[in-house]
Amino acid sequence: xxxxxxxxxxxxxxxxxxxxxxxxxxxxxxxxxxxxxxxxxxxxxxxxxxxxxxxxxxxxxxxxxxxxxxxxxxxxxxxxxxxxxxxxxxxxxxxxxxxxxxxxxxxxxxxxxxxxxxxxxxxxxxxxxxxxxxxxxxxxxxxxxxxxxxxxxxxxxxxxxxxxxxxxxxxxxxxxxxxxxxxxxxxxxxxxxxxxxxxxxxxxxxxxxxxxxxxxxxxxxxxxxxxxxxx
Amino acid sequence: xxxxxxxxxxxxxxxxxxxxxxxxxxxxxxxxxxxxxxxxxxxxxxxxxxxxxxxxxxxxxxxxxxxxxxxxxxxxxxxxxxxxxxxxxxxxxxxxxxxxxxxxxxxxxxxxxxxxxxxxxxxxxxxxxxxxxxxxxxxxxxxxxxxxxxxxxxxxxxxxxxxxxxxxxxxxxxxxxxxxxxxxxxxxxxxxxxxxxxxxxxxxxxxxxxxxxxxxxxxxxxxxxxxxxxxxxxxxxxxxxxxxxxxxxxxxxxxxxxxxxxxxxxxxxxxxxxxxxxxxxxxxxxxxxxxxxxxxxxxxxxxxxxxxxxxxxxxxxxxxxxxxxxxxxxxxxxxxxxxxxxxxxxxxxxxxxxxxxxxxxxxxxxxxxxxxxxxxxxxxxxxxxxxxxxxxxxxxxxxxxxxxxxxxxxxxxxxxxxxxxxxxxxxxxxxxxxxxxxxxxxxxxxxxxxxxxxxxxxxxxxxxxxxxxxxxxxxxxxxxxxxxxxxxxxxxxxxxxxxxxxxxxxxxxxxxxxxxxxxxxxxxxxxxxxxxxxxxxxxxxxxxxxxxxxxxxxxxxxxxxxxxxxxxxxxxxxxxxxxxxxxxxxxxxxxxxxxx
Numbered sequence: 023x024x025x026x027x028x029x030x031x032x033x034x035x036x037x038x039x040x041x042x043x044x045x046x047x048x049x050x051x052x053x054x055x056x057x058x059x060x061x062x063x064x065x066x067x068x069x070x071x072x073x074x075x076x077x078x079x080x081x082x083x084x085x086x087x088x089x090x091x092x093x094x095x096x097x098x099x100x101x102x103x104x105x106x107x108x109x110x111x112x113x114x115x116x117x118x119x120x121x122x123x124x125x126x127x128x129x130x131x132x133x134x135x136x137x138x139x140x141x142x143x144x145x146x147x148x149x150x151x152x153x154x155x156x157x158x159x160x161x162x163x164x165x166x167x168x169x170x171x172x173x174x175x176x177x178x179x180x181x182x183x184x185x186x187x188x189x190x191x192x193x194x195x196x197x198x199x200x201x202x203x204x205x206x207x208x209x210x211x212x213x214x215x216x217x218x219x220x221x222x223x224x225x226x227x228x229x230x231x232x233x234x235x236x237x238x239x240x241x242x243x244x245x246x247x248x249x250x251x252x253x
Numbered sequence: 254x255x256x257x258x259x260x261x262x263x264x265x266x267x268x269x270x271x272x273x274x275x276x277x278x279x280x281x282x283x284x285x286x287x288x289x290x291x292x293x294x295x296x297x298x299x300x301x302x303x304x305x306x307x308x309x310x311x312x313x314x315x316x317x318x319x320x321x322x323x324x325x326x327x328x329x330x331x332x333x334x335x336x337x338x339x340x341x342x343x344x345x346x347x348x349x350x351x352x353x354x355x356x357x358x359x360x361x362x363x364x365x366x367x368x369x370x371x372x373x374x375x376x377x378x379x380x381x382x383x384x385x386x387x388x389x390x391x392x393x394x395x396x397x398x399x400x401x402x403x404x405x406x407x408x409x410x411x412x413x414x415x416x417x418x419x420x421x422x423x424x425x426x427x428x429x430x431x432x433x434x435x436x437x438x439x440x441x442x443x444x445x446x447x448x449x450x451x452x453x454x455x456x457x458x459x460x461x462x463x464x465x466x467x468x469x470x471x472x473x474x475x476x477x478x479x480x481x482x483x484x485x486x487x488x489x490x491x492x493x494x495x496x497x498x499x500x501x502x503x504x505x506x507x508x509x510x511x512x513x514x515x516x517x518x519x520x521x522x523x524x525x526x527x528x529x530x531x532x533x534x535x536x537x538x539x540x541x542x543x544x545x546x547x548x549x550x551x552x553x554x555x556x557x558x559x560x561x562x563x564x565x566x567x568x569x570x571x572x573x574x575x576x577x578x579x580x581x582x583x584x585x586x587x588x589x590x591x592x593x594x595x596x597x598x599x600x601x602x603x604x605x606x607x608x609x610x611x612x613x614x615x616x617x618x619x620x621x622x623x624x625x626x627x628x629x630x631x632x633x634x635x636x637x638x639x640x641x642x643x644x645x646x647x648x649x650x651x652x653x654x655x656x657x658x659x660x661x662x663x664x665x666x667x668x669x670x671x672x673x674x675x676x677x678x679x680x681x682x683x684x685x686x687x688x689x690x691x692x693x694x695x696x697x698x699x700x701x702x703x704x705x706x707x708x709x710x711x712x713x714x715x716x717x718x719x720x721x722x723x724x725x726x727x728x729x730x731x732x733x734x735x736x737x738x739x740x741x742x743x744x745x746x747x748x749x750x751x752x753x754x755x756x757x758x759x760x761x762x763x764x765x766x767x768x769x770x771x772x773x774x775x776x777x778x779x780x781x782x783x784x785x786x787x788x789x790x791x792x793x794x795x796x797x798x799x800x801x802x803x804x805x806x807x808x809x810x811x812x813x814x815x816x817x818x819x820x821x822x823x824x825x826x827x828x829x830x831x832x833x834x835x836x837x838x839x840x841x842x843x844x845x846x847x848x849x
Contacts, residue, residue, distance in 0.1 A: 063844075066845065067844035067845060070755070070844070070845055072754060072844035072845055073844055092759070092760075093759045093761065096754075096757055096758065096759040096760075097757065097759075099755075099757050100756060100757020100758075101757070105755040105756070105845060107752075107755070107845075110748050110752070111752065112752070113749055113752055113753070114266065114749075115262050115263055115265065115266030116259075116262060120262075124752075124753075124756045125756040125757060127255040127256070127259070127756075127757075127758075128756055128757030128758055128759075128762070129756075129757050181756070
């Protein structure tokens, strides 16, 4: 479903990514282990089509990203990938619901899919929040800045899942959480991805999380750029 | 459009900086539009200062000076032109009407303009509107003054108040014509022209106070002179001079002299038979003055005789009669006449009206160097006298001695400053202008008000330009303020942009977010600026009109204004290209992941 072939990316004449091959199957929950500075963020940007590789190709859902213009790549990302980041996932001036329904501004496809589940986008957002364990309707009135980090991450997860994208890429989504919340968050995320048959790519430097996943890759091994030398 | 709603929500999230930017743009827009409005309105009121007048004629010189002085009452008055010239021009067949204007005096810094009554009939401003009277009525009395609305308001004048005029324009006190006060007969409605700040008097009155002795017509027999007036006694010199001839004759021989005097008296007496007994008295006075020149007379007696009726009587009774013995020389007829004179004297005293004397004296002045009083003058005096009496009783105003003199003299002005001319047909303008410019009797120039106004307005173009440049810079500063605020917000918004990128926003969206924000702020600023402008205009309209005599017409925005606003809006969008481009680059390099 996701195929990386001879992917090379350099930033300011410095090689950052050099991956000869990677295949991720549909519905797979993949853990990519990589400490900071291992080219993690760059890889995610390449997967999302935000960065364009110098050579090689990323193919997602059979679509070669190289074949798309940058704005087509943006649309493609909007339609098919949901992202969850370490923190600051939410736009501070938007409400909780507006934050969740944000992808619908940029993706008609996800909007339509979301409306298959519920009558309105807000209803769908509330449904997802409830599924992620946020039942308190009082929460919706609050500014996103007033939410706890755990709540914020779940709101971010709800956004990533809204409109059922084929892929969710989570970049250290639990590193800001304490271990109890971490377990709970991963559990809920897995359940939801399972239910929607979403391919999950989970990137973290925390090797302890590995055991939750059926598949795992060490980015340092995968990436042929030797960071220890170059840094 | 969702991106614009995002931009709007983002703006609201930064309320403080948003409102500061909004207000800085609004204020600069208000200023710019305000200057535009002020410019248009100033131009309008400037161009409305005079209308319906085809030509303004003055002495040869700069047309702008003539326009400024005659229409705006600004600056030095131009050289004078002869009143005769006015009369000649007014008789020209192409001339439908003509109004003489004389300037040069002031009252508490307000211009005093002398003209005649036809001014109110013909002078018009704006869309051929004539001056309207607010209160009182325009009086053709020589010492009636019509005052502009602002003069009335500022100096708190009412109908019937007396005003004193200062020689020379401006605030600096010149010679006070305090011996010729005027009474206010009418107050004009505001016209928002220079007339509002003017006092309008008759040409005769202005001339009267400008005669050689500054309106101090001197003492008359029967009037008690103030000590301070003694300095003005020089004025009597020519009176005496008039009689030198007589004196001379008198000295040559009593008989001749007496006869002469007597004839003179007789002649006058007959002329004014039944009409004014005072005339006789006047002649007596003249005789008396003759005596004044004689060395044989007691000095004391003479002095008194010159100044006091009482002395005159005494003199009359004692010295003159004893010495010259009119009765003896003149025979019975004269004797009767003499009795008659005495009677008149008494009567005259009882009346306490000394106008006749005034006239007589005044005549002496007017007919400077003339030895004889002709019949015509006397008739004229009498006529004036009657007229004045009627008036004096009608008005509460009481004339001073000098005014009475001046009034009866009916002084014709020698010089005026300008003539407003209306022509029979507009086609005659150029021909008439040509005729005036080549006037034979004295160098004249004629200006076409509308053209001269346009020309004069060009003088202001530099100031206008400077004002324009300043306002443009103010707007620029407003926009630069917006730019710096957006630029400062960029760093903290990079994360926001990264999130948007992750959910599928294109760099173009991010760019649009910034441009949209700038465009929105600017548009809101313009709207607020327009609202502020009209609010200001509404607030300032009445104080400007009442305190500065400037009528600010509130109009819709002109197409020029809208054009300027469009330019501001476009400039804002263009300026936003800078942060737009920056954020575009950031979003490309940052991608979805910002870690800070």
